[in-house]
Amino acid sequence: MKAPLSFVLNGSNVTAEADGSTRLLDLLRVSLNHTGTKGGCGEGECGACTVLVDGLAVNSCLYPALEVEGKHVTTIEGLRTIDNKLSIVQQAFVDTSGIQCGFCTPGMIMTAKALLDNNPDPTDEEIREVLLGNLCRCTGYVQIVESIKTAASRLKENR
């Protein structure tokens, strides 16, 4: 039985339908055509599906769609600035070569954003700890960690 559902997606009110088997990941990718969020494993291990729900990073593959009722969901599509530029975190990944195949990238960036929102000055170790739930097969993580550090220092300059 599908139930109606309304929530705030990247700042806009949206309505949709879902049942108990609908994952937030499906809701975003299939029903709402937001394919920026990727699915890599469907069981919380890879982090490709990471989105923010009320500011917290979660695996959208393990998040029942019906639980976002009334909540704020932020996806990679919601990070661009009003004038359609990449956000500081996204741009840092581009500039610091934190992106190879790019499949892990939306999830990485969402995790990084959640981290930097709460901890503007993370240590290397804190960055690596927070990335435990985001697998990347291409980069060996070196340039991803550098990207997040670049983002942190640029965010600081902007403040």
Place this chain on the structure above:
Amino acid sequence: MKDFRHIGKDIPRPEAPDKAAGKAVYIHDLVRPGMLFGKIKFSDHAHARILRIDTSKAEKLPGVKAVITAYNTPELRIGFVRDNFALKKDKVRQFRDEVAAVAAIDPHTAAEAVGLIKVEYEPIPGVFSPEEAMEPGAPLVHETDPRGRPMKDNRHPLHYHHESGDVKAGEKAAKFVAQGEFSTQLVQQCCMGTAGCIAEFDMNNNLTMWAKTQIPFLAQRDFNQALSAMGLQNKNTRVIVPTLGGGFGTGLDTHAYEYIAILLAFRTGKPVKIVYTRDEEFANLSPRQSSRTKIIQGCDKNGKLTFRHAEVLQDNGAYTSWGATYPTVMMMPATSLYRVSNVYFDAKLVYTNNTYCQAMRGYGNPEFTWALENNMDQLAEKAEIDPFEFRMINCNQPGETTPMGLKVSTCGLKECMESVAGKLNWKKSRSQKKQRGIGMASLIHVGGGGRIYRSDGSGLILKLDDFGNVNTYCGGVEMGQGLHAVLILEIAEALGVQPEKVFINPTDTGTCPWDVGTHASRGAFMAGNTAIMAAKKLRDQIFEHAEQLFPELAAKNLKKYQKKHPDYAPPDFDIKQAAKRDRFDLVDGFVFLKDAPSEPWTRIELGALLRAIHFREQGQMLATEVFYDPPNELPDFEKGYGNMSATYAYGAQGVEVEVDTETGEVKILRMVAAHDVGRVLNPPALKGQIYGGLAQGVGYALYEQLQSERGRITNPNFRDYKIPTAHEMDFPIELDLIETNDQFGPFGAKGIAEPGLVPTAPAIANAIYNAVGVRIRDLPITPEKILAALEKLKSTKD
């Protein structure tokens, strides 16, 4: 050294912003109008006869558009020895055998329908190791070979052999001998984006395939053959490559799921998409080949290698894909890493009821280097020579021709090893306090293409437009390695335009020139050489037209300039006279005469010149197509001889570890990687390749193993198949990029995509041995194995 304007510069990848924005379109994101979703029913047995397949229930499920089996579709043989079929008839030979498939309106319905297909089997005993498979009377995986001749046993028809010098004499000359048996495991490539495709027919029965492939043109050939087998004579496939969520070798062959999508699309008249789930990817995609290697080497009293003897045995699995050809690459380190003139190499393959294998980064090289570099340390110990010194004594040199006939143009191995030893503070670090140790290992790899097929060629089309843009069509595949960024730099450098003016079009067999495939670290090497060829042709065309058009344009320019600067008096120079095609140059998008004084009006913007060429009577548009096939040879692999690559990449890696002797845990404290890269083309992309290779090497060394029980994969998920996370890779990595400026390489560069993985595992193993005195011979080096070895060591000492 020549100064480059663009080569060696940091430029961000052209596709990175879209990837960062979530806008890049992967196969998972691609939708075609009316598209159906395909799903495959895999075997429930490792080895069984198929008695009956009942699809009636699945067919009746609302939303199901087609259910196919080998019994209601044309037979499609696949694989390069044709021992495999898209859908299996009569018999299954492994758990991943495809027995039926469904197309339905959504993934959910397709999955439900697959669950409704009932297959009756009569199980047959299986064989799950080469030993079991070779026992007299063992059940046959294939009763007949692809040509229908009866098979006597499970031996695979492919066989690889090399003999050079006089191994017997080498044995006699040896003062010290060391031997060992080393094995490597099945490893899954673990692309973060799983495999998938969309197949769609037009009304003329031509096929379009959106495929996660690294070989669009060989795939086109394969798919066209399938169309013929389906009775669609003279029909064509257009292969389009969407953004790839990683490659690492998974896209080097065509896959049963692709043919099944084709069959379903043809049956339904609709586009059909098949995308593997992660479990399906783990269980059903061909992983890295496993191997077992017996190696013996000897050296004289001065440490000079006198012979090398190696035998490889591979569990081929049930069918044949590129895993069966790993020995073609193994031969390279076997014959050519370090100088040794008496070599015996032999590799055999055996069919079993396990999963079959295909390419992954390094392609046989990590497997053999694992054995070789462990054995080098063993032999050094026997000879009581420091392992670094020992390697230096036997170091390869530029200009040599190796026993396999590899012609070494440039070779930075010595510099690489010295760099590693220096950075690790070798002598001191070798004798540290207990439980800490260092180790090193080296590598040779193809760095100038790798001819394992009739052609090792790549094409490139450059099409100039009215705006001075360079529209590029390249048959190579960007899969995250940074090919496009490098190609842009190479074209900008060779042609003389700004990188922003170079645009790369999606890889599409309908528009791009032929390319054998993106493998063997050949992408940047090949692209660079084609860029240089194409640029030369284009520049010739441009300058030829400039003879006529340049003076006019310059005159116009001058007029404009004088209007703005009325006092300006042009220098005395006859442009018309000087405008000879061989006197022009093109730099940063401006055409000018080399001898002309450098005045603002004597530089013509390329776009302006191109427009002048276009918009006139008998106007022309400029474009060029080139095809580069590198100067290398297709080796005779049964003799093991031939110069397979135009040049070779070398490197050495060192690692420092700490071993917890109570828990067996290995902590990597730091790594150094020194690679002879020929020339650095794009530093961030190059570093990214090495870091990524290292991480995969660390996974290979310490964590990863696709486990199976009687042919069934038992850890088909990231919960139980562990790849390194940012935490496991939390140690300093020092890179040293050594530029040897190779004469065959574009701008001196060599291919460098695979080397980072190759020596990582043996370097770690050697460091562990240095730390605690145990040598683990079977990958991965788990804490369990280290503890067991330590126990054994203790009991032999007691």
Place this chain on the structure above:
Amino acid sequence: MSRMDYYKPTSLDEAWKLKKLIPGSRFIAGGTDILVKIKNREVSPPALISLRSISELTGIQSGNVTRIGAMTTISELIQHRALAVKYPVLVEAAGRLGSVQIRNVATVGGNLCNCSPCADTALPLLVLEARVLLQSPGKEREVPLNEFFVGPGESCIAAGEILTAILLDRPAPDAQATSLKKGRVKMDLAIASVAALLEMDGKNCKKARLAAGSVAPVPLRLYQVEELLENGPITKAKLAEAQKLAVKSISPITDVRSTDNYRRQIVSVYVKRCLEKLMGGNP
């Protein structure tokens, strides 16, 4: 995943009613266990009854008895100041559970009710002698955690009962506890883990509580080891004896993650390391 209904009751009463009404339905908390099981077709309930909107299940009250609502997420747990001061071992162990993304939704109630032998919060809660509050319509019972786990995936929770809270007594002033977890990589289910609590009176061990994970059908209290250690000084010899007893008390298996032998070894080493740490390195 086959089609499922989803209910979001806002009170315990409503949840119980739904549970009774829909045979085979399951409660879902953070969903990080049950959704994976559903995906892998280990279970296929016709409906899920979400506990997320039931306010009675949330919140942490720190007092003489600390009450942790079952729906407290692991992230909330490890960020809670009072808990970090009073029960650092719980915060330490919970911090090793999964990834940030998992901890942001996984609940402590779910971790216990899932009854996995590797549950990361179970060990510290066992050595802290936590009790769980189980409620059903009109009924409420307090069960010591060591009696809660019955078998793999099985607890003493009755059908329709809901674990509403975890109760912890104020720790003894001289009690100290620590824990260790071994995974294949850092982000992993434990292949073996140990938690230990000691209450020392000078050299004399007044109280010892130990537990081991992933080495038996349930998260296991090591009673024999506790007995050995209590009422006397912990000497080197006793420590060695404790390691042996710990190994005797467990029944590890070999699976895709590790071997029985290795798990024994880890328990032995971790018992030693935990105890040594608690004694400041001088047994």
